[in-house]
Amino acid sequence: MVRVKKGPSQGVSIKDVAAKAGVSTSTVSRVINKFPTVKEKNRQKVLKAIKELNFQPSVFAQRLATGKSNVVMLVIPRYEGIFYSFYALELIRGIGTLCDALKLDLLLHLTDSRGSSLNFQGVGGVIFADIIGNCNQLKEAIVRGIPSVVINNYVEDLEVNCIAIDNVGGAQQAVDYLVSLGHRRIAHITGDLVTQAASQRLEGYQKALKKHKISLEEELVFKTDYSRGQARVAAEKLLKISPPPTAVFVASDAMALEVMAVAREKGKTIPRDLSIVGFDDNPSSLYGPVALTTVRQPLIKMAEESVKILNILMRYKEKKSAVEKIVLPTELVVRESCQVPGS
């Protein structure tokens, strides 16, 4: 490594600015941190020097000195299913955009399922997107006192902020709707059941059936990993059953689209021969020949909410305030993919 001066200095420092402006480093620091007590004249001189020297304060030094960090770490388990989804990108988009606006640095961490220990040094807050096999990482963050929030996973047994989607309720809405239309044989294509979202949707499906006194038939439940490939396989099996189900609730829109495609290939007409409800409100589901009825989940809102909570926790880390456990409601979006059966 090439050393220029004495230390490992990288560029202009607050000292250079101070010298150029003819003030002390403290004054420069005050200007940087917008202290109101600096004389306007000095303030201008400093600002000018900063501009001329193209100076940017070293975040490392700042953080070392203050002990505060504005780094938000986003931990996403790198399991297969997640990358099939609309979900991951949408989350990243929501979180990334808000962090940008709030001047928070976003550290992205794709973690393997072994959940190897994370280095939280210098991290001001953590967002866990789902918890899949990396619960120890969450626990470590809590132990270390790092402000944390878990999204898309309702964490019952840990004292931690979490924001989840009402998957059970959403699934029930979907099934209720199908039942209200007159369906009795309703299939379900699940997502990857290692995710809480998928298993809760299954749970909602089961609950709704029970409520309507429809007996659960195992052969009408198809398990997948959220991929289109497995959705296709499931759809093909589903259509071979006789008598065939008149409706199907699919755990994601991407898969629902695939199911629609398969159905059409087999000469079925949607919704006449098969009613379909998805989950996500993925914009893609608008563009088919028949727009998909689906359960809208507020992904962006969930993402933003998590950043907001963290932001507050990071800025005013007074003694731990009570943790928040939020469940965001879903909304059934009725479009064209369902109808009264057998008509």
Place this chain on the structure above:
Amino acid sequence: MVRVKKGPSQGVSIKDVAAKAGVSTSTVSRVINKFPTVKEKNRQKVLKAIKELNFQPSVFAQRLATGKSNVVMLVIPRYEGIFYSFYALELIRGIGTLCDALKLDLLLHLTDSRGSSLNFQGVGGVIFADIIGNCNQLKEAIVRGIPSVVINNYVEDLEVNCIAIDNVGGAQQAVDYLVSLGHRRIAHITGDLVTQAASQRLEGYQKALKKHKISLEEELVFKTDYSRGQARVAAEKLLKISPPPTAVFVASDAMALEVMAVAREKGKTIPRDLSIVGFDDNPSSLYGPVALTTVRQPLIKMAEESVKILNILMRYKEKKSAVEKIVLPTELVVRESCQVPGS
């Protein structure tokens, strides 16, 4: 903010470890940095103390002291089209995974199209995913001497590392293949032409037609923003043309899937009535009723390559080595969505 001791200390420091282990801080530092010159006995004592105190070194202090940073910043323009794509997530996955393995921190920055000035302080290297309206950010990184690499965009006029895909070549392969099958009326559905990838694919399409002495018909070129919605619109228009084109080259697999769907809805059979070639090799394109013939682009490889280059630059930042400008080849993957026309 709650201050415990004198400074803004957050937890245990190297000093505590040194005290507990009965050695000096230097020795602890040496152990942390795996210097081979530490007596095994001391080494054990230090390791023990570290474990017992649950100590993690402060990255801020480390970086302040060394001037080195292992932070990789990934800059992704937050324009609409990018989020329709398989591409963004795949890139994030490739980069994130390798960064993880190399112990590099990945700072994600979604930048708006105004390309507002970035704070590169403390950033060891930057990966620009595409350059769309944020060229000034790239220039700033170069000026500041931050190791940079641009991916998915061949940058002609700047002294910067870049890794691009041979989009022109890939498009030509696609069209060549269609021509070799006997097609003469070949349409093209473009991606968002603000991206270099999309405009190069268009260029490749045009070149290939020229090579085969097929005149370019403007009405056979449909411009989109990469979304399925616009792909659908394009496909509908395309099918109304008479005589209809016998083949179409689509700038992304996701859109190609939509085109296939539209075609089937209109009672067309793929590939009998319309041959289709996509671009991406998105796994989704395998699962349709007819598997999509497509141009495979090495996204993961591109992602990984960029991290590797950066990693070397960051670790041994000897005087700037010559910049690399890499163009990765594409590969035509022939599956079932094309055939000889009119048979």
Place this chain on the structure above:
DNA sequence: GTGAAAGCGCTAACAG
């Protein structure tokens, strides 16, 4: 209002 000086946690000569 402003400057001097100490210190944040760590690394890197240098001397032993």
Place this chain on the structure above:
DNA sequence: CTGTTAGCGCTTTCAC
């Protein structure tokens, strides 16, 4: 092989 010491760049008392 190990300890001492002097910073890295910034913030923050505490006097002036």
